[in-house]
Amino acid sequence: MPASCVAKWKDAGMNPIEWLFDAQLIIGGQTILWREIIGNLFGMASAVGGMRRKVWAWPVGILGNVLLLTVFLGAVFGTPNPVNLLGQAGRQVMFIIVSIYGWVQWSESRRTGEHTAVTPHWASNKTRVLLGLGLIGGTLVLIPIFRALGSFEPVWADAWIFMGSLLATYGMAKGWVEFWLIWIAVDIVGVPLLISAGYYASAVLYLFYGGFTLVGFFIWMRVHRRNSLSIETAFPDPTLKH
Template sequence: MSFFSWLFDATFTVGDQVVLWREVVGNLFGLASALGGMRRRVWAWPVGIVGNVLLFTVFLGAVFGTPDATNLLGQAGRQVMFVIVSVYGWTTWRAARTAARTAAASDATVDATSDGQILPRWANGRQRAFLVVAAVAGTLVLTPIFRALGSYEPVWADAWIFVGSVLATYGMARGWVEFWLVWVAVDLVGVPLLLSAGYWATASMYVFYGAFTLTGFFVWWRASRTLPAS
């Protein structure tokens, strides 16, 4: 059996729950990506993409024949959107790092202490309004669509997790401090939904993510006060 075959099929049991190892591994990649994001490292994006691919197969349980045959379309769909937005974030952060290093190399007065890391900043009024409107409108639009496709109830929660996750990832790519708070709102809804659907490993990681995202918020907040404006 190849490693990939093992990773796809391997399970372990917690109480009466069968848990896929790729659900655990996918979430560990997500945690590593979040840690890299908090430290503003470019490698956070490709690491996150690996986790997204693994979790996509987990949340379409009925499609991939996993022990838990529940489909969470919002959870699965957001993995696809994560990959798309992560490519944008990866490109943006790489460009910012290259520009910073080029400027530092050509001008000795340029501060290079950030090693080309993206500079955290607060979103302006229009950008915050965009986040709020997109969050509400996206959830309202996707809820009946996900319900028609057979997503798990309460469908509005699945829709919000999808929309909020995309907005948070986009905010991270733009360097907005508020993206951490969007993640907190996603975690607050995601934990009870995942527990009710039987995805114990991911729900447990969401509990940890909730504390981690609050920490990340304060780290970026402090950085936004000490680094020069972008």
């Protein structure tokens, strides 16, 4: 039988905020919160803005983070899915903090006369090593902390997603092309974890993110190559013999 979609309203007279918090969608017997869907759509819009290097990507992403924070603390907020993904919830707080930093950074670039909010460039080899060590080391440090707090198993996946999201968001703020690759590493682990925890809307969006991040990576790489060629043409190396 085809899946039936039924929006549940607890109170016909509720205000928009109450509706956003309580509204549910039932698909094939599975309950999905509308704020999980809307929060992920904000995240998708933010990713599109990031790919286009638009400053508005940061505040839009923050709105999605606030919504998803309440979703991933299911047991705290009494949602239909009583599963706490502490890494997922904690990364929403981290997103908000790092996004404010990115928002300031990109806004400052625009105020100083730059054509775009950020100029994509490759990180140095030293930075790449530090990113790799930070992802692995941070995950190992967070595993016992998340497990002690009662996060959903496998805890290592939740910790990996948290650290990867932290590094990817910081990398986006800095304009490193590699940040898209970190997102791919996050998505590969995130999709099966979210499905096993029952967060189906987020899992579907993560799956879509995987393809989207590949596109974003090649776009930023192409922009970097074009900028490098423009600089080389405008300011040729005088030491080169023709």
